[in-house]
Amino acid sequence: MMDWSDRHCRYMWRLLSKNTLLYTEMVTSAAICHAPNIDRFLDYSDQEHPIALQVGGSQINELVTATQCANRWGYDEINLNVGCPSDRVQQGMIGAVLMGHAPLVADVFKAMSDVANMPVTIKHRIGIDDKDDYGYTQDFVSTLYNAGCRVFIVHARSAILNGLSPKENREIPPLKYESVYQLKRDFPDAEIVINGGIKTLGESQEHLRHVDGVMIGREAYQNPMILSQVDRELFGGNTDYESAVDLLHDLVPYIDNVVAHSGQAKFVLRHCLGLIQGVPGARGFRRHLSENMHKPDTTSDLLLEAISSHLTTA
16 A cells, blocks of 8 residues: 555545554655654654554664654554565565565564554465465464464465566455464464455455454555445444545545645545545546646645536535
């Protein structure tokens, strides 16, 4: 979710669900340690709680520093990503390549846990390259479990590090949900969260018969209104939004605030494109935003124009 689940996107998600745990886009520990302005990586709105900082890295000293920063910023969880298949992160010993170095991941986890005042969790795949049998996954989790980890977020695909692009790694390796279910049976007191290819709340409810939690990624971005059902269907609460148009109107003050603090409206508007689907005028609405949001003087007026011009019957 790099470049997708930024603070503006998360603010929109939080409006849709008060209970869902939100994750940042993955931030490398090197960026946190060496960027001249780490606020751009770590700042978030207070409304986003509960929120987890997702980090990538393998250098213990850097990840300890990142954890200490997460403490100061008040995050509710810090998550070490050991599942990203990107070529860019492989070169820095980040992401799924670390599944081939379980003892190192265990050492990193222990070092982070020693300084964390919040849970430290691990996100990983069910294997890498030809190491994709369940025994390999079990051994990896066992190493981390013995190091003290109790929360595992498991993408139910292997990562093919040589030969597939990151996009292909989200689509081609087969989903093996049963392997994730088996982890829960083998580690009953661990919290096992399943991820990968989940598109509906009905699917989520089926998975919750076998595991403790469900992580939804790209579907929540491409079809954000799925989150409007989460509080009612999974948490027994209420939803504030039956209509995406109502949500868009409630985003106007937020956009105004971003612009007032020297930001640009496009940073928020780009996350709105998936909100309007399957209603008259949806295509025109998206086109209206896409063709105009990048102008430097854009304000929330553009959103209101797009609504009034194309969604009057929505």
